[in-house]
Amino acid sequence: MSDPSLGVRSGLQGRVNHNLDILLKRFENISQLAPVEGKSREITAAETYQIECHASAMIRAAEDLLSLTRSLKEAWLFGQLGSELGVVDPATDENAKQVGKALQKLASKPRSSM
């Protein structure tokens, strides 16, 4: 059962790792860009912008993880497509037998007159 889903799983695993990577790296970048010593204001402005970019990259990575969990759930759900509906309940057969016998008796009651 795990064989066909192995490819899927490794893909998902790769995505998880990739996203975690992004989260950590971007945070690192932000903290690297934070200090303000000895830079001209133009550079600071550019760095501010960079900080914002990294922040949104982090957010995107987190949302990606969320969608990953959803794909995981769907994959799990469809990995076992419920076959419950195809099973014939044996109780219905029993019921049918009883009803059929009763019908037979009822319908073939000989009616006569003396």
Next chain:
Amino acid sequence: MNADQLLLSLKSWPEENLEETSVSSLINRIQAQRGHFRDVNESLLEEEIAAGKDEPQDDELHGDLENKANGGTADKTAGDQESATELRNAKVKMAALVGHALNEALLGLDYISFLVSLHNPETGNLTMSPALKEAVPAGSLGFDKIQRKPDPKAIKDDEIVSRAWKMEGLNSAADALLSASEKLGREVEKESRYWEQVLAIRDEGWVITRIPRERQTLGVRYGFAESAAEYKSKGIGALRRGEDGSVVMDDVATTGSLGKAMLRVRVIENGEVKGVSVQSGNKKSTSVKDVIERARNFVYEDELFFEIMREARIMANQGIRTSEDGVTLQLGEHRSIIIDMAPLDDDDTALDVHSPESGLAQGVAMAFRILLSYNHRMSLKKRSKPPPALSPRKQPVPPLLLVRPIATHLIHHQHLSHLQGLLKSLIGIAKSASLHGEYSLKPLQNCRQPEIKDVESAVDTFMGRLESEATLVLPGGWKVEIQMSTMLGHPLYGTGFTINTSHDGISARLMGENKFSSVEEMELYLCWCLERSVVNEIRCMGDKWQQIAQGNEMRNVEKQTRKIRVEATRVGLSIVTGATGGTDTRFVWDGSEASKSLQDLLKEF
């Protein structure tokens, strides 16, 4: 001389201008006049005409005036107009802003590519806009780093400004991260609730799949796998996520072509509705499971009705009429059964148990549903077998067996009760003449034998040809066996009677098997049998009477001129006697309380 002259115009009557009245131009003009006209109907327009609103340009002005005068209707159209203009303005503004942004971006691109073209001519020239290339030759902008003496005041300013900017940037980043985390937390909550409920539905047994149209939404499949092609795609309901995460199922009112309706069977006698079947189902509950069940029921009923109509259309030769709404089965002159669709009853109408016709209607409705499942099973079996050989002709789907078995049963039952009535009256007539007679009836004889093992054989036993047997013992040693079989198809196309007579062969020559296909013929034959059996009885009663020439007249052995004639009809048995030249005297037994017996009567002659 003529005060009013007749002025004739000799120009031809203007033709209708096709351009002006074509639908597409009409729609454009209406939209220009009053925006979208989805909610307009006749009454609205009439009110507007009555209010004298005909110039559409100053709509807003009129709108204010009409607001006080008319209230609702003008309000709505003015409001629609305003929102339409707002929409248009917003669109224009947005287009302008986007154009601005595009311009700025292109300018920036030009600048950079110009700069780059000095050191990297190919890349630069590729991205420079043609206007710039014409204005200035490529590569004429250069840059260099210069060493400037740092200005301490400027440095301090820089520091302060940079600090402020950095703080701002960091704060905004932190805020963004925090709010994003909050939002994600809520999403996760909603998702988990949604999935919990979806799992609950799945555990009930419903199959969850993706919706073929929107790949991202889950849907629950409540259709049936064996439905015809039209119903396969209708069997899925989308499960969407609602406001707080719980599952909301798509509205299924539109899945059936007839809306929320179930099958209804009515028994009509002499034009009056005598019995109705009940359509039950929780109309009111809105829990997802009930919604799914209701949807499944509706789709089932819809398909059932569709298949019934399809089959009934080709059964017109058996007396089954179809119309747009329903199917009518004619049973005899005054009774008929109508099958159509009706919306769900309210929760309090119950089956009228005292009326047998309602019971019949309910039984027929239930039988239809069972038969549809049976047909699904049969088609599943057919599908599981290896497919037939490929041929250029496409085989049409044969209609399912729904109406035929039920019609067969109803017609058979009707004929059976008719036969029973007939036999009873004949025996009654015979008895009232103190003659011996009896009958016995064995209905649905061929349904007794097969053994019922499971659902399929339970239904199978009662399909197909129905046969019943009756045995009639008539005076004079006659025994008549009647076999009645009903089948709405080849070879009978209705009810057929096979009558076997056995007697001592003296008062009648014809013996053996006779086949009849109409009820009247059978009646006549049975009456004839009664006649001859009475003749035989008289003959055996003591050798006083003798049959004349195999007919129904008998001659007294002693007085050769004395004749009697035996006649048997549906209403009575009669003995007619008379002398030639005089009037006949007739004595009739009609099954009422016992009058003179035959023997006594004959002694009189």
